Amino acid sequence: MKHLYFLAICLFSTFSSQAKQANPELTALAQQYFNTMVATQAPNATNKELEAFLALLTDDVANQHLPYQTDDSREPDGKAMMRKGMTFYLGAHTEYQANLLDTFIFNDSAIALRYTHHAKGIHPQNQQEIEYTQTIMDVLEIEDGKIAVIRKYHE
Template identity: 30%
Template sequence: MMKKFISVLFFFLFSFSSHGKDNYTPEQLIDKAKAFVAAKNARQQPNTTIKEIENYISLLSDDFIDEHVKFKFTYTDKAKLREDMINKLKDEVIHSSIEVNEIMVGANVVFVKMTESGKVKPSHIDKTIEYSKTNIVSLEFDKSGLVKHIRRHHG
């Protein structure tokens, strides 16, 4: 299963690298991916404010697609995304962290394998949830350097 997934990743990397004149360098893409992960991590901390949410949203293009593949759910509306993130501020976050395990780069696309872990008590339930999952996220960037498509492959 993992070999098949890696093969698909390489296919995407090479297919994306065959077109597009305004490609970012691998170093630029890695920096953009790290900035995205840092912003994602900052928006789910015990002391997160609307400022961190706005910083995260500022990395997205106006016509972004945020696709949660496993759950067959997609965001395309910044106002709805902002509203949902602000509502999550009601949750009690005990701790949350993201560790980048690996980064693969193609033409204007980055694949990030990361382990997300945390302990959260959602405001709408009476129990605390602890999690640690390794996920793969692809980030496609537009010509202005903003994220235009996120594909989340949850572990």
């Protein structure tokens, strides 16, 4: 009986550890996404950091940032639209800090990253000072090794 119990524990441990091992390519993509996204928010961010981030995306990427952007449609010029929007805000922060809290990998099709971030700066549109601290969940849908949909949720 002790041997069966021991065998059951060993089998459970083996299957449990295998279940926790995520797709290594998506794990690397998740870390690369987070690092490049954070780099685009830095006070000294340039087009170089922006292009490194955009290289991870499909050309028709959808970007949904609730509650501000509710449309999650993929458009042929999705990446170009993101480039335009992100360029407008590039370098707007005087301070930016982010801390990755959790990464979840869902088979070969999705990644979720939960992180906190703090930003301070000048809003480029109205020249008003901004400062915020938030916890965010980015859910990324993956297609052919690239990010096809980004959904941002605030806690």
